[in-house]
Amino acid sequence: MDLARWQRLSPLLDALLELPADQRAEHLQVLRCEDPQLAAELERLLLLEADDAEFLNTPVMQLPAGVVPGARFGPYRLERVLGEGGMGQVWLAARADGLYERKVALKLLRSGLVDSSLRQRFDREREILARFAHPFIARLLDAGVDQGGQPYLALEYVDGESITSWCQARQLDIAARLDLFRQICDAVSHAHANLIVHRDLKPSNILVTPDGHVRLLDFGIAKLLDVDPLPVEQTRTGVRAFTLHYAAPEQIRGEPVTTMTDVYSLGVVLYELLTGSKPYRLKRQTDAEWEEAILDGAPLKPSQAAQLADPLLVRPYTPRRLAKVLLGDLDNIILKALAKRPNQRYVSAEALSQDLLSFLRGRPVLARGESMGYRVRKYVQRHRWSMAAGTTILLVLMTALGVVAWQAQRALHEASRAQAMQRFIAELFQDAGSSPNTPIDLRSLLDMGILRGEHSLARQPQARAELYGVVAQLRLSLGDYREADALLQRQANLLAQLPDAPFSLRMEAVTLRGNVQRQLGNPGLCVAQMQRLELQVDTEQSRLSQQVSAYYTQLGRCLREVGQTDAAKRLFMRALDLRRKQNDETGLAETTLDLATLQADGGSPAEALHTIASGLMRLRQKAGDHHPEAIDMLRSMCSLERNMDAVDDAVRDCKQSLKLAQELHGPNHRTAIDANRQLAALYVDLGRFNEAETIFLDTTAWMTTRLDVNHPDMARAYNSLAIVAWERGDLARAMRFQQQAVDAWRKSGNDGLIAAGLFNLAMIQHDAGHDRDALAAAHESANLRARQFGANHELVGDSDRLTGEIQVALGQTVLARSVLETAVQLTRAGYGPEHSHTRRAEVSLARLLASQGQPNALEQLDRLGQLHSNGLEQRKAVWLARAYAAQLRCQQQPQLSRVTLDAVLADMQLAVPEGGAVPREIQAIRNTCGKPVKAATAPATARSAPRHASPS
Structure with a gap:
């Protein structure tokens, strides 16, 4: 069938398909009188459609023969089909002429869609579209016609998902979706500025790359406004060069297109992006009904469509909650973009983007008109802060803001001076709030600063962006992470409108945002945001070395937290090299600590x-004993010493870090809170449970007001409270807190924290007699640690030891023996033969073997009970060995065994007067010693009390 004949048949066939079966015969009879041949063809197509519902989905025009993998078109060789549409196919192709290597998306047009002047028109499009230089547009690289007359377009190949699929798969909220959509508007606006209308905007032409960048595709059918117009598209009676569902009314009518045609298509994309559906609800999905709806139908309000949406398509919202978010401003913005008449829509894609930005910032939108009540309500919503501050402090703030404003006007391109002023203001406010005896409400001061800056710097957007960064940095130092994040989002939105803003400002802004996201427990988002600038940052090392080293350090920390240690180390080494050249002692200490963390x-x-101790000594020599960076270095030394059984040294360094933090920042600063919590964990090891629990409760209350309930640091607080409850024997409370910790860590996606939490949960469940649940948790902990650190790591040995003890309690002694032997090997190789973890594994294995009557096993327990012990954790292993040996002798020598157990209990009473899990276990052995018991493969009255894991 030729093209002209199909153009005649298509609209008639659509009309007949919409009619009931009895009315079709009537219409066909009328057509037979006018054109018998046409009526016969229509009747034949209706019969084919009745036999095969997919018949009409088969294209009537095909690509020429020979379009197969390996075929050559111009200088390109086809590899595989990427997609197919009404105009042709898109193939992944490679350059095959040997000039250079490159993958492209090669679009092959159907021959029926082109005219005799195709080559000249493609050359003209290639020259004009080459003007594009925009990060969100996939460029047209080449165009031509091969020797066989086949037209093709070579476009930049983009490996990504459509924007709708990307957002649904990641359950992005409205603000994140609008940020992505505004990138699309930016790309379309760039095209319009180059006198090009896209004419086929749809989700499949808008991809999001794995790093979160939008790419707008397929400008191959774009209308060129500065040249002779292309032939008008056929509509109801022809083959379209656009996608019907996203077409504007003027495209359906065959009228000339303008930039506002793209605005309509953007409105449809935005509608689908936010609601998961298209604007029109049709009874029958035919082209005729779609055209009628686009021309004359009223689109359903997005908020109403949301209420009818599939809940799976609108996550993370429920349909009702999404409808509430869309109601009002977003309803009006989208419906304005979808207006039937072009002059009633937004005048440009940029105007649409600006209205969305106004919505995100809580400002009035153009789509809602200019009513006074609406504008007043918006103003009140934006300014809910307290208006109280001292006159003296206000004068200081006004002076600082004046300096920032002057700096923005007089030195717009002098980035180093602008950043120096920011540091000056930050230090000024930090000094003002550092003394606990000075009656200053610093948070009110910061709120007033933002309010004042919005007014005084209204015409100076760059100065306002700098102010947001300064105040966000102060908020971060106060532990106000959510408030800092909100300010940095406003700063990012503002910088997006300032293409001439200094790169140093953009780099500092993204570094600060990365720090905030890491503190909020979102290291993956930190990496995604920061890596967008990495290539540009690399080129600025010599000019902006201080800012670049800070950027490398922050990105390295986020990469470390998502498990990319090699990439993190490379960035830390770059930062270290830059800071050595700068003689930056503070930065050197900071990077030294980061590298030591990787070593650990x-x-x-x-x-x-050793690395940290050397760095701390250098810092004290160069900068004195009261440098803030020394706090983190001392805390890291405390953590390492604790894990190495040097508890006394750990207590010393933890106390030094807490004292320094309180002196420099005050007792309610986040740094002091963290140092105090770390010291409390040591108190748990030392059996000082009352002191530890008091600190944990205080620090948990502080964090609850500032952090999300599932933040990793909140999980650490739950874990600490669980361990104290377990040591005291309150097992139900301990399991509840520990389950909260595991659930929160699972949301963070950090395998190391999840494994530590599961280890502690298994330990508590084992103590409570829930051994089957405990075994599952211990297995998962071991598997996670093996995946993260390797199967031969000492932490895997710890999990294996706990797994073996649980298997003994379940009677699985054959499996338990093998697992405990592996635990002894791994802990001895990793921790060393004298470490408490190694001794605990040896005690558990010797106990099992002795209970099975293995030769020399009981003597091995006796030897372990006589070993020299340097610290409390090693003494606990010795006490358990002596208690287990006495337990095995209780039936034959009850009196002597009870004397031995009483001596152990007396020894423990002196060392840990508040008791704990180990004394509680040994007391249980003493209570049952000499009493008749049922035969068992291992003593049933005692459960090993392993040392808990300590997430840092």
Whole structure:
């Protein structure tokens, strides 16, 4: 069938398909009188459609033969089909002429869609579209016609998902979706500025790359406004060069297109992006009904469509909640973009984007008109802060803002001076709030600063962006992470409108945003945001070395937290090299600590401890004893010493870090809170449970008011409270807190924290007699640690030891023996033969073997009970060995065994007067010693009380 004949048949066939079966015969009879041949063809197509519902989905025009993988078109060789549409196919192709290597998306047009002047028109499009230089547009690279007359377009190949699929798969909220959509508007606006209308905007032409960047595709059918117009598209009676569902009314009518045609298509894309559906509800999905709806139908309000939406398509919202978010401003914005008449829509894609930005910032939108009540309501919503501050402090703030404004006007391109002024203001406010005896409400001061800046810097957007960064940095130092994040989002939105803003400002802004996201427990989002600038940052090392080293450090920390240790180390080494050249002692200490953390994560705690100690000595020599960076270095030394059984040294360094934090920042600063919590964990190891629990409750209350309930640091608080409850024997409370910790860590996606939490949960469940649940948790902990650190890591040995003890309690002694033997090997190789973890594994294995009557096993328990012990954790292993040996002798020598157990209990009473899990277990052995018991493979009255895991 030729093209002209199909153009005649298509609208008639659509009309007949919409009629009931009895009315079709009537219409066909009328057609037979006018054109018998046409009526016969229509009747034949209706019969084919009745036999096969997919018949009409088969294209009537095909690509020429030979379009197969390996075929050549111009200089390109086809590899595989990427997609197919009404105009042709898109193939992944590679350059095959040997000039250079490159993958492209090669679009092959159907021959029926082109005219005799195709080559000249493609050359003209290639020259004009080459003007594009926009990060959100996939460029047209080449165009031509091969020797066989086949037209093709070579476009930049983009490996990504359509924007709707991307947002649904990641359950993005409205603000994040609007941020992505505004990137699309930016790209379309760039095209319009180059006198090009896209004419086929749809989700499949808008991809999001794995790093979160939008790419607008397929400008191959774009209308060129500065040249002779292309032939008008056929509509109801022809083959369209656009997608019907996203077409504007003027495209359906065959009228000339303008930039506002793209605005309509953007409105449809935005509608689908936010509601998961298209604007029109049709009874029958035919082209005729779609055309009628686009021309004359009223689109359903997005808020109403949301209430009818599939809940799976609108996550993370429920349909009702989404409808509430869309009601009002977003309803009006989308419906204005979808207006039937072009002059009633937004005048440009940029105007649409600006209205969406106004919505995100809580400002009035153009789509709602200019009513006074609406504008007043918006103003009140934006300014809910307290208006109280001292006159003296206000004068200081006004002076600082004046300096920022002057700096923005007089030195717009002098980035170093602008950043120096920001640091000056930050230090000024930090000094003002550092003394606990000075009656200053710093948070009110910061709120007033933002309010004042919005007014005084209204015409100076760059100065306002700098102010947001300064105040966000102060908020971060106060532990106000959510408030800092909100300010930095406003700063990012403002910088997006300032293409001439200094790159140093953009780099500092993204570094600060990365820090906030990491503190909020979102290291993956930190990496995604920061890596967008990495290539540009690399080129600025010599000019902006201080800002670049800070950027490398922050990105390295986020990469470390998502498990990309090699990439993190490379960035830390770059930062270290830059800071050495700058003689930046503070930065050197900071990077030294980061590298030591990687050493510790890699299984070299002694090396890490030496690295930090050397760095701390250098810092004190160069900068004195009261440098803020010393706080984190002392805390890291405390953590490493604790893991190496040097508890006394750990207490010393933890106390030093807490004292320094309180002196420099005050007792309610986040740094002091973290140092105090770390010291409390040591108190748990020492059996000082009352002191530890008091600190944990105080620090948990502080964090609850500032952090999300599932933040990793909140999980650490739950974990700490669970361990105290377990040591005291309140097992129900301990399991409840520990389950909260595990659930929160699972949301963070950090395998190390999840494994530590599961280890502690299994330990508590084992103590409570829930051994089957405990075994599942211990297995998962071991598997996570093996995946993260390798199957031969000492932490895997700890999990294996706990798994073996649980298997003994379940009577699985054959499996338990094998697992405990592995635990002894791994802990001895990783921690060393004298470490408490190694001794605990040896005690558990010797106990099992002795209970099975293995030769020399009981003597091995006796030897372990006589070993020299340097610290409390090693003494606990000795006490358990002596208690287990006495337990095995209770039936034959009850009196002597009870004397031994009483001596152990007396020894423990002196060392840990508040008791704990180990004394509680040994007391249980003493209570049952000499009493008749049922035969068992291992003593049933005692459960090993392993040392808990301590997430840092």
